[in-house]
Amino acid sequence: MAARTRALETIxxxxxxxxxxAVDALIxxxxxxxxxxxxxxxxxxxxxxxxxxxxxRSDATAAIASLGYSGRQGExxxxxxxxxxxxxxxxxxxxxxxxWSVLGLPPVWYKSPPxxxxxxxxxxxxxxxxxxxxxxxxxxxxxxxxxxxxxxxIPQRPPNTDDLDEEQLAALVTRDSMIGTxxxxxxx
Amino acid sequence: xxxxxxxxxxxxPMFHADWEKRALGLTIAAGGMGHWSxxxxxxxxxxxxxxxxxxxxxxxxxxxxxxxxxxxHGFITVADLAAGRPVxxxxxxxxxxxxxxxxxxxxxxxxxxxxxxxSPEFAIGDRVRARNINPARHTRLPRYxxxxxxxxVAMHGGFVFPDANAEGDRSAAQHLYTVRFAxxxxxxPQGDVRSDVHIDAWESYLEPV
Numbered sequence: 435m436a437a438r439t440r441a442l443e444t445i446x447x448x449x450x451x452x453x454x455x456a457v458d459a460l461i462x463x464x465x466x467x468x469x470x471x472x473x474x475x476x477x478x479x480x481x482x483x484x485x486x487x488x489x490x491r492s493d494a495t496a497a498i499a500s501l502g503y504s505g506r507q508g509e510x511x512x513x514x515x516x517x518x519x520x521x522x523x524x525x526x527x528x529x530x531x532x533x534w535s536v537l538g539l540p541p542v543w544y545k546s547p548p549x550x551x552x553x554x555x556x557x558x559x560x561x562x563x564x565x566x567x568x569x570x571x572x573x574x575x576x577x578x579x580x581x582x583x584x585x586x587x588i589p590q591r592p593p594n595t596d597d598l599d600e601e602q603l604a605a606l607v608t609r610d611s612m613i614g615t616x617x618x619x620x621x622x
Numbered sequence: 623x624x625x626x627x628x629x630x631x632x633x634x635p636m637f638h639a640d641w642e643k644r645a646l647g648l649t650i651a652a653g654g655m656g657h658w659s660x661x662x663x664x665x666x667x668x669x670x671x672x673x674x675x676x677x678x679x680x681x682x683x684x685x686x687x688x689x690x691x692x693x694x695h696g697f698i699t700v701a702d703l704a705a706g707r708p709v710x711x712x713x714x715x716x717x718x719x720x721x722x723x724x725x726x727x728x729x730x731x732x733x734x735x736x737x738x739x740x741s742p743e744f745a746i747g748d749r750v751r752a753r754n755i756n757p758a759r760h761t762r763l764p765r766y767x768x769x770x771x772x773x774x775v776a777m778h779g780g781f782v783f784p785d786a787n788a789e790g791d792r793s794a795a796q797h798l799y800t801v802r803f804a805x806x807x808x809x810x811p812q813g814d815v816r817s818d819v820h821i822d823a824w825e826s827y828l829e830p831v
Binding site: 435436437439440441442444445446448449450451452453455456457458459460461463464465468504505506507508509510512527528530535538539541542543545546547548549551552554556557558560563570571572574576577578579581583 | 624625626627628629630631634636638639640641643644645646647648650651652654655660664667668676680681682685688689692697698702703706707708712715718719720721723724725727728729730731732733734735762763764766776778781782784798800808809812813814816817818819820821822823824
């Protein structure tokens with residue numbers, strides 16, 4: 435694939451259809467600027483600020499944009515709040531839709547046939563494969579990203595974190611906890 | 623069973639080879655010419671032999687999809703690909719994505735919501751059935767939901783209709799709903815009794831119950 439991709443780039447650049455500097459800039463953007471730290475900041479603010487959490491529930495796109503996160507594969511956002519007895523899990527069975535603006539590029543497993551096919555039909559076992567074991571009575575709400583809405587899970591705030599500030603809270607928020615395949619870290 | 627267990631990687635590199643980075647950048651940059659929509663590119667990636675689709679990695683599918691789009695739109699030819707360099711002339715694109723436009727492209731994206739004059743046919747709380755339709759070409763109605771009854775839990779206004787958008791008709795839009803299906807409705811007795819699956823469905827995917 436390396437040779438095939440290089441050949442395609444040679445053709446496109448040679449024809450003046452693609453600017454290689456733009457390709458470099460796109461790669462750099464997703465390698466360094468857009469990633470799950472964005473989403474962690476959204477979650478931490480939701481934990482700290484009830485009015486921001488309310489804004490996330492009513493208009494997640496605007497609330498998230500107020501922190502500077504918007505655009506490609508995050509044009510239309512919805513926030514899913516985990517609660518006592520309710521756990522949310524996000525998948526895209528049709529391709530690999532994922533909220534790039536807040537989580538960056540999706541991990542390989544999220545794009546893989548096992549996850550895409552089994553998250554809807556066997557979510558409890560899939561969660562178990564991630565080490566997420568929920569009480570039997572906890573409902574699992576699965577969200578299949580079939581349109582241009584992108585879903586961000588807001589996990590429950592870990593216990594004994596009342597004295598932490600927003601930055602310290604954000605450090606507890608894992609990427610997987612914002613997909614639904616993990617929990618936030620316990621405080622160190 | 624089936625595809626087997628989910629296999630997270632311990633170190634999770636963002637890219638597994640340099641060509642994957644170029645595949646990402648090239649796909650977005652070529653999309654920046656403005657000649658195809660996200661749904662047309664999805665269709666180009668997904669409309670291939672299942673054995674090819676399932677044995678190709680994510681970025682392999684992107685490169686194959688990109689070649690398909692470029693061939694279909696006449697920007698490259700089979701002779702170009704065979705030579706590995708430009709051989710044939712290509713039409714002038716609407717625009718070329720320049721480095722200085724990348725930040726805006728990323729931060730603005732391509733919003734797909736549309737104002738509709740037609741009122742929505744369904745409301746929150748309505749029971750609806752996902753139609754048993756089997757379009758020959760692109761659709762975003764998952765097969766597992768077809769014929770199944772669910773509940774409208776959210777309404778989103780108008781959104782670009784992917785089945786038409788994939789064919790180059792960017793003007794078609796329909797009301798979009800989130801529909802909740804009980805796992806038992808989708809999967810029968812094997813469904814987890816404490817689980818639901820939600821899909822986002824365009825109005826023509828649904829019928830009243």
